């Protein structure tokens with residue numbers, strides 16, 4: 001069975017190392033996972049003043065999440081948390097009250113940083129937000145990727161064989177997780 005995976009890249013930077021990681025992950029994924037990026041860069045800053053009438057950009061954003069069978073968050077760590085843009089996007093998706101886009105959506109979190117702990121603190125922060133938003137999360141494997149120059153080339157090829165194997169296994173585990181969650185929780189349940 002084929003599953004649609006919507007992925008978020010937490011960074012808005014052109015040279016984002018997390019965008020490189022996402023490209024590599026897609027290449028290493030099982031064939032029956034189909035990917036599309038869910039962009040949040042054009043969302044205004046959220047306020048509940050919008051709840052009565054979401055702007056088209058926010059409606060399209062929520063529709064893109066609804067389209068996906070599962071969500072993959074590939075995010076940097078900024079100041080020991082997730083980037084503000086990503087948090088803003090999650091706040092948009094979680095509302096208006098009663099239309100939380102994350103409810104029962106199988107999700108996984110991964111990220112890379114030049115630092116030794118490889119976004120571990122940001123991932124814990126994101127997991128806590130996603131828990132509140134009722135997204136079933138893949139608990140294991142965890143993936144804290146320390147980015148060294150050249151680890152992923154411009155074509156998205158991973159140059160270190162052990163990291164490549166690890167990332168391939170991570171995506172295989174995500175595929176199994178999506179299949180398991182969607183078998184017990186049909187999308188319209």
Ligand code: FNR
Nearest residue numbers: 011013015016017018076077078079080113114115
């Ligand atoms: C960082 N960086 C960083 N790294 C880290 O491991 N922990 C942290 O808390 C932070 N904090 C932080 C704050 C801000 C505002 C910036 C711009 C950067 C460094 C960060 O990991 C590095 O810039 C990566 O390149 C960010 O990933 P993207 O945006 O290139 O995908």
